[in-house]
Amino acid sequence: MAGGxxxxxxxxxxxxxxxxxxxxxVRKAGYKIHDVYTPFPIHGLDHALGIxxxxxxxxxxxxxxxxxxxxxxxxxxxxTKSWPLNIGGKPxxxxxxxxxxxFELTVLFSAIGMTLTFCYLCTLAPFVxxxxxxxxxxxxxxxxxxxxTPNTSEAELQGxxxxxxxxxxxxxxxxxxxxxxxxDTEQKLYRDEVGF
Amino acid sequence: MNQQFELPGAYKKWTMALLxxxxxxxxxxLIMYHPTAHAGHGENVNSTRFWAVLLQNSTYxxxxxxxxxxxxCVTTMAHGGxxxxxxxxxxxxxxxxxxxxxxxLIILMCIVFGGRTxxxxxxxxxAVAHDKILKGKExxxxxxxxxxxxTVSIGLWWLLGQKMRKFxxxxxxxxxxxxxxxxxxxxKNTVWASLFTVVFGLTVASTTxxxxxxxxxxxxxxxxYSWYTFASTFVSGLSLIGIFVIxxxxxxxxxxxxxxxxxxxxxxxxxxxxxxxxxxFSQYMLIWYSNQTExxxxxxxxxxxxxxxxxxxxxxxxxxxxxxLCPLIILMKKSTKRxxxxxxxxxxxxxxxxxxxxxxxxxPGVLHENAQLMPFELGIAALFIGIIMWGVGxxxxxxxxxxxxxxxxxxxxxxxx
Numbered sequence: 001m002a003g004g005x006x007x008x009x010x011x012x013x014x015x016x017x018x019x020x021x022x023x024x025x026v027r028k029a030g031y032k033i034h035d036v037y038t039p040f041p042i043h044g045l046d047h048a049l050g051i052x053x054x055x056x057x058x059x060x061x062x063x064x065x066x067x068x069x070x071x072x073x074x075x076x077x078x079x080t081k082s083w084p085l086n087i088g089g090k091p092x093x094x095x096x097x098x099x100x101x102x103f104e105l106t107v108l109f110s111a112i113g114m115t116l117t118f119c120y121l122c123t124l125a126p127f128v129x130x131x132x133x134x135x136x137x138x139x140x141x142x143x144x145x146x147x148x149t150p151n152t153s154e155a156e157l158q159g160x161x162x163x164x165x166x167x168x169x170x171x172x173x174x175x176x177x178x179x180x181x182x183x184d185t186e187q188k189l190y191r192d193e194v195g196f
Numbered sequence: 197m198n199q200q201f202e203l204p205g206a207y208k209k210w211t212m213a214l215l216x217x218x219x220x221x222x223x224x225x226l227i228m229y230h231p232t233a234h235a236g237h238g239e240n241v242n243s244t245r246f247w248a249v250l251l252q253n254s255t256y257x258x259x260x261x262x263x264x265x266x267x268x269c270v271t272t273m274a275h276g277g278x279x280x281x282x283x284x285x286x287x288x289x290x291x292x293x294x295x296x297x298x299x300x301l302i303i304l305m306c307i308v309f310g311g312r313t314x315x316x317x318x319x320x321x322x323a324v325a326h327d328k329i330l331k332g333k334e335x336x337x338x339x340x341x342x343x344x345x346x347t348v349s350i351g352l353w354w355l356l357g358q359k360m361r362k363f364x365x366x367x368x369x370x371x372x373x374x375x376x377x378x379x380x381x382x383x384k385n386t387v388w389a390s391l392f393t394v395v396f397g398l399t400v401a402s403t404t405x406x407x408x409x410x411x412x413x414x415x416x417x418x419x420x421y422s423w424y425t426f427a428s429t430f431v432s433g434l435s436l437i438g439i440f441v442i443x444x445x446x447x448x449x450x451x452x453x454x455x456x457x458x459x460x461x462x463x464x465x466x467x468x469x470x471x472x473x474x475x476x477f478s479q480y481m482l483i484w485y486s487n488q489t490e491x492x493x494x495x496x497x498x499x500x501x502x503x504x505x506x507x508x509x510x511x512x513x514x515x516x517x518x519x520x521l522c523p524l525i526i527l528m529k530k531s532t533k534r535x536x537x538x539x540x541x542x543x544x545x546x547x548x549x550x551x552x553x554x555x556x557x558x559x560p561g562v563l564h565e566n567a568q569l570m571p572f573e574l575g576i577a578a579l580f581i582g583i584i585m586w587g588v589g590x591x592x593x594x595x596x597x598x599x600x601x602x603x604x605x606x607x608x609x610x611x612x613x
Contacts, residue, residue, distance in 0.1 A: 043612060044612065057530070061528070088485075088487065089487075090487075096477075096480065096481045096484050096485070097481070097485065099477060099481065100481075
């Protein structure tokens with residue numbers, strides 16, 4: 001799922017009240033926001049960014065249905081075809097007794113399926129690395145990364161971000177997808193800094 | 197902010213029509229069904245039917261309107277803010293507790309002190325004397341205790357609910373509250389809401405359904421029964437709130453209620469429908485699994501046996517379709533919970549479904565194969581719906597529809613799910 005190397009103009013914001021108008025203005029000016037990285041979920045940011053409604057609940061429904069079908073299919077096969085047992089004189093096809101298991105498998109399938117789907121969509125997995133635009137996005141800054149197209153004037157965009165209230169504006173060339181390996185393939189590590 | 201709401205003519209007309217239909221049904225019952233006829237079991241079927249229908253409807257609608265006060269109290273205790281934009285609606289519905297409570301009490305007393313052994317088998321002193329099981333329950337199932345417990349329960353719902361409504365109405369005249377006043381006001385609300393919830397837990401969620409409904413099948417018992425009844429009436433209570441919120445929004449009232457609020461009401465109905473099913477199923481499965489004669493009796497009266505299906509077979513499964521499958525499938529999607537028309541349809545469906553649920557809780561134990569679902573039954577239901585519409589209309593025209601000084605109002609206005 002490699003996305004290729006691209007150029008980004010990155011700016012950090014320290015206040016939501018500045019971030020929201022900035023998101024709006026940047027989008028209005030026709031720039032393409034790659035993403036906004038925040039230390040915590042911000043209500044309404046997805047709407048401001050114009051991101052479409054997630055379809056993970058549809059996936060969850062499908063996984064859940066799959067769980068129901070697996071449970072009912074498997075248990076009924078075992079108890080009526082493969083290994084019928086007389087349990088307290090109950091009929092072999094004893095639906096009420098299977099409902100708890102069916103319920104549990106439904107929940108289990110949809111929970112695990114949705115988690116994996118979520119991780120896949122967010123490209124999160126063990127050993128998988130992604131580019132950090134600014135580490136302070138994990139602490140106290142809202143980091144906006146704007147993708148540069150061949151027509152983008154970087155200097156103009158930096159000025160625009162500055163007037164929108166961003167700090168620490170810089171230009172980064174980064175891998176947009178994920179990769180397996182170490183961060184030193186992507187960026188200079190702290191231990192390699194001069195004077196470490 | 198909000199001008200006083202004038203009831204539209206159509207609302208008054210419908211209220212009147214339902215009340216008239218209900219009164220006619222009641223008169224029909226009084227004249228044709230001989231409510232005072234001798235109460236031997238299975239002797240005067242119509243007489244039994246008359247009281248069973250009144251019992252089913254009065255308990256169902258009373259517990260349903262009382263559930264909206266429970267809704268207010270739990271959201272208050274949770275310091276929830278989202279419901280404030282439409283808080284006057286559950287208040288208006290709960291203002292019917294005294295009226296429906298009095299009606300229910302009268303009906304229950306007529307049954308108990310009229311010696312209706314066909315309804316409550318435990319009233320039959322002779323039968324109890326020779327019956328080991330009923331004798332064991334005599335300390336609980338006797339007219340004196342029944343009278344005291346019912347009166348105290350209804351009285352407490354009334355008093356504590358009245359207090360909660362009073363606080364809310366008082367705040368209208370208090371002006372915008374500063375921090376200290378608001379804190380005191382919220383604390384006062386929290387304390388009384390907690391008291392109500394404790395009383396509610398000790399009555400609706402335990403003793404009340406045992407006394408009023410479970411004792412119809414006097415030999416039988418289920419530890420799930422009260423929660424099952426509570427879940428049933430809470431879902432229908434939420435649906436009743438939903439109906440009035442949607443209606444008033446369509447009348448251009450409740451200006452701060454948005455899709456977000458409707459969405460949350462929808463989530464509540466969805467969640468508690470599933471909760472009801474959970475309890476329904478737990479009760480069913482445990483009895484099915486252990487398969488003991490004294491327990492399976494309850495379900496044999498309803499669905500029958502493998503050889504011979506019972507008279508309530510269809511109703512039993514209709515109950516599951518209306519109260520489980522429909523809410524599960526229709527209310528699962530976000531877009532349906534934000535669709536005002538569909539939500540109105542679902543609210544009505546759920547109220548009807550839970551009414552059917554109460555029907556199959558009451559009738560099989562007392563009427564067996566003689567129960568009917570005829571204009572008389574629906575007419576009595578219309579009477580109670582008419583009373584509820586009248587009472588809600590009275591409350592919302594006398595009081596402002598917006599709790600404008602509630603400290604949580606802003607939180608409700610900007611509510612976003």
